[in-house]
Amino acid sequence: xxxxxxxxxxxxxxxxxxxxxxxxxxxxxxxxxxxxxxxxxxxxxxxxxxxxxxxxxxxxxxxxxxxxxxxxxxxxxxxxxxxxxxxxxxxxxxxxxxxxxxxxxxxxxxxxxxxxxxxxxxxxxxxxxxxxxxxxxxxxxxxxxxxxxxxxxxxxxxxxxxxxxxxxxxxxxxxxxxxxxxxxxxxxxxxxxxxxxxxxxxxxxxxxxxxxxxxxxxxxxxxxxxxxxxxxxxxxxxxxxxxxxxxxxxxxxxxxxxxxxxxxxxxxxxxxxxxxxxxxxxxxxxxxxxxxxxxxxxxxxxxxxxxxxxxxxxxxxxxxxxxxxxxxxxxxxxxxxxxxxxxxxxxxxxxxxxxxxxxxxxxxxxxxxxxxxxxxxxxxxxxxxxxxxxxxxxxxxxxxxxxxxxxxxxxxxxxxxxxxxxxxxxxxxxxxxxxxxxxxxxxxxxxxxxxxxxxxxxxxxxxxxxxxxxxxxxxxxxxxxxxxxxxxxxxxxxxxxxxxxxxxx
Amino acid sequence: xxxxxxxxxxxxxxxxxxxxxxxxxxxxxxxxxxxxxxxxxxxxxxxxxxxxxxxxxxxxxxxxxxxxxxxxxxxxxxxxxxxxxxxxxxxxxxxxxxxxxxxxxxxxxxxxxxxxxxxxxxxxxxxxxxxxxxxxxxxxxxxxxxxxxxxxxxxxxxxxxxxxxxxxxxxxxxxxxxxxxxxxxxxxxxxxxxxxxxxxxxxxxxxxxxxxxxxxxxxxxxxxxxxxxxxxxxxxxxxxxxxxxxxxxxxxxxxxxxxxxxxxxxxxxxxxxxxxxxxxxxxxxxxxxxxxxxxxxxxxxxxxxxxxxxxxxxxxxxxxxxxxxxxxxxxxxxxxxxxxxxxxxxxxxxxxxxxxx
Numbered sequence: 001x002x003x004x005x006x007x008x009x010x011x012x013x014x015x016x017x018x019x020x021x022x023x024x025x026x027x028x029x030x031x032x033x034x035x036x037x038x039x040x041x042x043x044x045x046x047x048x049x050x051x052x053x054x055x056x057x058x059x060x061x062x063x064x065x066x067x068x069x070x071x072x073x074x075x076x077x078x079x080x081x082x083x084x085x086x087x088x089x090x091x092x093x094x095x096x097x098x099x100x101x102x103x104x105x106x107x108x109x110x111x112x113x114x115x116x117x118x119x120x121x122x123x124x125x126x127x128x129x130x131x132x133x134x135x136x137x138x139x140x141x142x143x144x145x146x147x148x149x150x151x152x153x154x155x156x157x158x159x160x161x162x163x164x165x166x167x168x169x170x171x172x173x174x175x176x177x178x179x180x181x182x183x184x185x186x187x188x189x190x191x192x193x194x195x196x197x198x199x200x201x202x203x204x205x206x207x208x209x210x211x212x213x214x215x216x217x218x219x220x221x222x223x224x225x226x227x228x229x230x231x232x233x234x235x236x237x238x239x240x241x242x243x244x245x246x247x248x249x250x251x252x253x254x255x256x257x258x259x260x261x262x263x264x265x266x267x268x269x270x271x272x273x274x275x276x277x278x279x280x281x282x283x284x285x286x287x288x289x290x291x292x293x294x295x296x297x298x299x300x301x302x303x304x305x306x307x308x309x310x311x312x313x314x315x316x317x318x319x320x321x322x323x324x325x326x327x328x329x330x331x332x333x334x335x336x337x338x339x340x341x342x343x344x345x346x347x348x349x350x351x352x353x354x355x356x357x358x359x360x361x362x363x364x365x366x367x368x369x370x371x372x373x374x375x376x377x378x379x380x381x382x383x384x385x386x387x388x389x390x391x392x393x394x395x396x397x398x399x400x401x402x403x404x405x406x407x408x409x410x411x412x413x414x415x416x417x418x419x420x421x422x423x424x425x426x427x428x429x430x431x432x433x434x435x436x437x438x439x440x441x442x443x444x445x446x447x448x449x450x451x452x453x454x455x456x457x458x459x460x461x462x463x464x465x466x467x468x469x470x471x472x473x474x475x476x477x478x479x480x481x482x483x484x485x486x487x488x489x490x491x492x493x494x495x496x497x498x499x500x501x502x503x504x505x
Numbered sequence: 506x507x508x509x510x511x512x513x514x515x516x517x518x519x520x521x522x523x524x525x526x527x528x529x530x531x532x533x534x535x536x537x538x539x540x541x542x543x544x545x546x547x548x549x550x551x552x553x554x555x556x557x558x559x560x561x562x563x564x565x566x567x568x569x570x571x572x573x574x575x576x577x578x579x580x581x582x583x584x585x586x587x588x589x590x591x592x593x594x595x596x597x598x599x600x601x602x603x604x605x606x607x608x609x610x611x612x613x614x615x616x617x618x619x620x621x622x623x624x625x626x627x628x629x630x631x632x633x634x635x636x637x638x639x640x641x642x643x644x645x646x647x648x649x650x651x652x653x654x655x656x657x658x659x660x661x662x663x664x665x666x667x668x669x670x671x672x673x674x675x676x677x678x679x680x681x682x683x684x685x686x687x688x689x690x691x692x693x694x695x696x697x698x699x700x701x702x703x704x705x706x707x708x709x710x711x712x713x714x715x716x717x718x719x720x721x722x723x724x725x726x727x728x729x730x731x732x733x734x735x736x737x738x739x740x741x742x743x744x745x746x747x748x749x750x751x752x753x754x755x756x757x758x759x760x761x762x763x764x765x766x767x768x769x770x771x772x773x774x775x776x777x778x779x780x781x782x783x784x785x786x787x788x789x790x791x792x793x794x795x796x797x798x799x800x801x802x803x804x805x806x807x808x809x810x811x812x813x814x815x816x817x818x819x820x821x822x823x824x825x826x827x828x829x830x831x832x833x834x835x836x837x838x839x840x841x842x843x844x845x846x847x848x849x850x851x852x853x854x855x856x857x858x859x860x861x862x
Binding site: 310311312331332333335336342344349350351352353354355356360364365367372373376377378380 | 722725727730735737738740742743744745
């Protein structure tokens with residue numbers, strides 16, 4: 001690592017109407033350095049990077065990028081092309097790949113001269129292969145991107161940036177979609193590339209990976225930079241305090257004896273479209289006062305299990321009992337009626353109807369309830385009052401309950417779903433990746449609500465790819481692998497990790 | 506350079522302004538071929554206005570023309586709300602009309618108080634059946650309803666021609682391919698003496714009001730909106746998506762069938778294969794102009810009917826072809842589609858180094 005500065009942000013500010021997204025943020029990045037940008041959702045991390053990359057035009061401030069010779073030169077703002085040309089590459093949280101094209105075409109798309117008669121595919125392939133060999137980032141080049149795993153797609157995105165000679169790489173929450181193993185591989189490659197002179201900024205709100213993989217940490221809160229330190233001098237509690245502005249509440253949990261079984265799956269099989277969404281003879285029991293953690297590497301049948309419990313798929317074999325009574329032909333409506341509360345994995349896609357109001361989304365699972373309708377007509381005032389109360393009780397913030405739900409932030413959408421689920425005091429709760437993509441405050445709130453429900457006597461199935469979350473919340477941990485569910489009988493991280501990888505039974 | 510970004514908020518003024526502006530722009534563009542045809546556009550549009558509002562008769566003609574368009578417009582608007590793309594209103598209209606003459610043209614000699622409701626109900630049922638088939642194919646086999654409903658139009662038209670040459674043929678019709686006339690007591694009563702406007706219009710207006718109310722206020726409307734806006738979330742929430750789609754398919758087909766009933770039992774009296782000059786297709790334009798709102802459908806149908814009737818009258822007065830009406834209707838659809846795009850996205854020009862944001 002050298003001390004040459006390759007990037008300097010000077011006093012960047014950006015407002016969106018009344019909202020201050022960034023206020024006078026300055027940062028610098030040295031050659032070969034990994035800078036972690038930490039902050040809660042809405043702290044302004046992504047906005048800041050979007051200004052760097054030219055997606056947004058700052059209201060004030062400048063950006064300077066070093067040219068090949070190492071001299072800092074001001075970057076024309078508001079021009080992604082200029083940022084690209086200056087060697088800034090950005091990998092967004094939501095990938096921007098054409099799924100029907102293969103990796104080779106995705107990487108070269110837009111980088112080739114417009115007026116060339118034929119594309120030099122052979123040359124491009126050779127270059128990409130050289131980059132892959134150099135960086136250790138491997139991805140199949142000939143398969144349509146739609147068939148690649150999430151980790152592979154992300155590697156294609158990074159290769160895309162490297163192919164454009166990026167010297168500064170910005171990664172927006174790179175591990176949000178990765179398994180722990182994929183994340184480790186990614187960071188190993190990044191480390192290797194930084195020794196070659198690549199500088200990296202990565203946005204995250206996972207403390208442990210920030211501490212493990214960065215050289216320096218900058219913390220944003222409410223659009224301001226509230227702290228910056230060398231990672232070697234950082235300690236976890238101090239950073240967490242900086243991010244949320246107060247001590248994170250430790251989740252207090254009391255020991256509880258499990259009660260009667262609330263969910264019993266017996267030999268349940270689901271024939272999914274692929275291996276990834278199949279269940280094979282799965283047995284599972286969840287008791288009252290119990291949080292059952294389902295650990296596993298992504299794509300081992302988690303979604304099939306979640307679909308069975310939420311009623312979206314009908315098993316090809318086996319029995320499902322909720323609260324002791326058999327559900328013969330499960331459907332979402334029957335599961336809701338049986339007292340199952342469902343927190344879906346993809347809250348935007350399955351959790352809410354974005355175009356409908358917050359209030360309507362709060363009652364969407366109980367349209368038959370006489371509090372919601374009488375004789376087929378919606379009781380609009382009752383629905384609105386009810387929504388106001390729920391929004392207050394669950395701290396759902398946004399432009400009001402009559403506004404479309406899509407205007408809420410991710411954390412508030414999750415709070416809306418929590419409100420909808422917990423309000424009915426469900427006997428069984430399915431929480432599928434409930435904190436994915438949430439900031440620490442919102443994630444802690446989810447954990448608190450789950451524990452509260454456990455206290456009350458609910459049984460909870462917590463499916464998560466975040467082992468820390470499972471170990472922190474679950475009373476009992478099972479591992480799902482290859483569509484089969486195995487008891488672990490322990491909270492031992494290493495043992496569970498080995499079982500997830502299928503190396504021990 | 507131009508960039509396109511989705512808008513965070515859709516303003517209400519835009520939702521209302523775009524259809525109106527589209528109509529105006531369509532009329533403005535139509536002035537070009539008018540001038541090319543040697544007419545003064547201002548006089549021509551003056552003639553059009555006179556042809557629509559110049560007399561009670563003109564007004565009655567316009568309302569008569571608007572009646573089927575309200576039915577087909579509602580048929581399209583409701584189906585489109587659920588993202589069920591019913592392009593088959595034209596065929597469903599003819600199914601409704603066939604049912605009306607099958608029952609009403611002498612087969613059952615009932616008093617009007619029984620016969621009229623029977624014709625209306627069976628006509629709607631026939632149209633509904635015409636939409637139920639493609640919807641079943643969609644939910645069972647995933648057949649794209651755009652294709653099936655569109656192609657069914659032609660099948661139904663050929664079936665109609667067969668029926669008009671066969672079982673439905675008027676024995677007194679001098680060999681013309683037309684049905685026997687509907688019994689006098691089976692006709693929808695006219696609204697005014699010696700005018701063509703008939704009580705089908707009242708039915709259309711009532712149904713538009715009911716649809717508007719149900720969409721916003723009923724559980725049925727809630728389900729329909731949820732299914733249309735995000736079917737995955739609706740399904741997850743326990744809404745029976747297939748049943749909702751089926752429900753709206755039946756209603757949409759039924760409304761299109763009523764357009765046929767209204768034309769044959771309110772206006773013509775007997776059925777020919779040219780009963781509809783494309784009311785089913787024009788209904789799609791009406792629905793789009795209306796922003797898929799039932800009340801909007803009424804307004805848009807009045808506008809489109811005015812253009813058609815006005816253009817007819819103008820062409821008689823000035824000797825310009827009345828195809829101009831088709832031009833205005835098509836232009837207004839294009840404008841509304843472009844306008845809808847502008848309402849959803851904003852276009853950002855960043856030509857000189859400073860992006861407008």
